Amino acid sequence: MSKQLNSGPAIILVEPQMGENIGMVARAMANFGLGELRLVSPRDGWPNEAARATAAKAQHLVDGATVFDTLEEAVGDLSFVLATTARQRDGFKPVYGPVEATRALRGRVEADQTTGILFGRERFGLSNEEVGRADAIVTFPVDPDFASLNIAQAVLLMSYEWMKAGMADENATRFSGPDTTPAPKEELHGYLDHLETALNARGYFRPVAKKEKMVDKLRAVLTRPGFTSGEVKVLRGILSSLDYFSPNEPRGMGYPERKQAADAPRMQRQPATASERNAGGQTASGQVAGERIAGEQSETGSDDA
Structure with a gap:
């Protein structure tokens, strides 16, 4: 595996079940400047036309996705990996919110370290063993009575925070309203x-x-x-x-x-x-x-x- 490009963490989907969700993940990544998609044993095989159909001009990420048979292979070249989960896990891994997590990723990427974020299956997420292969956990401040996120939504949240963490001004926007002067x-x-x-x-x-x-x-x-x-x-x-x-x-x-x-x-x-x-x-x-x-x-x- 070639050295990860220093453009952000790799997004790693573990056994994604639907091609449509993979396409929407690619779209979310492209929205916020992430360029590396890795797939571990996608259920419906690969390549997948449903993924291309829902990528909405992010087909280049779908076409460039790398497929692995195991999680061990998918993270083998990475030096720091976060696992996303909504459930409390046994163990002693650090737990971050998305803001703190992406700031930590920024620092490591700027130091030329290879990083990645794990996302689990649509139905039940990551197993304890899979979480155990990560360096830390990232979880979202969701309603505990309804904590399940669609995989593309979870990727979108992390991608957004990744982009924001790299901005000199987190409140900056791509365009602004007109400058107006009050009437005399x-x-x-x-x-x-x-x-x-x-x-x-x-x-x-x-x-x-x-x-x-x-x-x-x-x-x-x-x-x-x-x-x-x-x-x-x-x-x-x-x-x-x-x-x-x-x-x-x-x-x-x-x-x-x-x-x-x-x-x-x-x-x-x-x-x-x-x-x-x-x-x-x-x-x-x-x-x-x-x-x-x-x-x-x-x-x-x-x-x-």
Whole structure:
């Protein structure tokens, strides 16, 4: 047997019963960078097409698996072996949890020692004699009333801990969410002022004596998320549509009075275009200039959504 590549412990399945489980073991290994699969007397023979079918792009591990007649041969070239079990065994072997176990494996692999992890049969795991051939035991913190794990699940857990033990930051992820900057307070407060005005016009603040406290709570809820400028624009667009228009007066069908009042300050600051002046304040689409100006906020919000 050639010297084990220094890429992690060998995964050793002792008399695995189903080819499908072997394929899923290979998939779990590939997920977390383990590259050596050893099989001891697989029940259904080898090679096994069921294993290839369930390997999900990890067929290279199935095709590269080494088959042994006995456990002694499978671990013969290894210097440190862990045995996985959910049952307490007689003897004086050290017992590790998966985190401590994989850290110990990392140290040995980095010291160019050959290592392996034993996994038993689907039906009853490893025998006492087989556990006795390992250097230490690793067990999972499972519910004692239901401690049995599928073999692929057990391999997945150990493979995950192996990968995590080699990371400089155990909380690191392969990708992250977008960097976001909260909107300027002016934008957020403008939205909150608009919301308060709209709710007040519809009699939301009842009884009136409690309005101040209700406004405080409303602002506390809406300032907590740290909305971006784009998100505030979406909210302003939604609020504008609900506040100024209705099913009987949808956008483009007129110029509601409340919208005229809201647009008046902006209209005074922003002169109409030449075409709007020539048309007496009416745009080519039939919207008055004031609706176009005030509607910009709503349209921008829709685009950002």
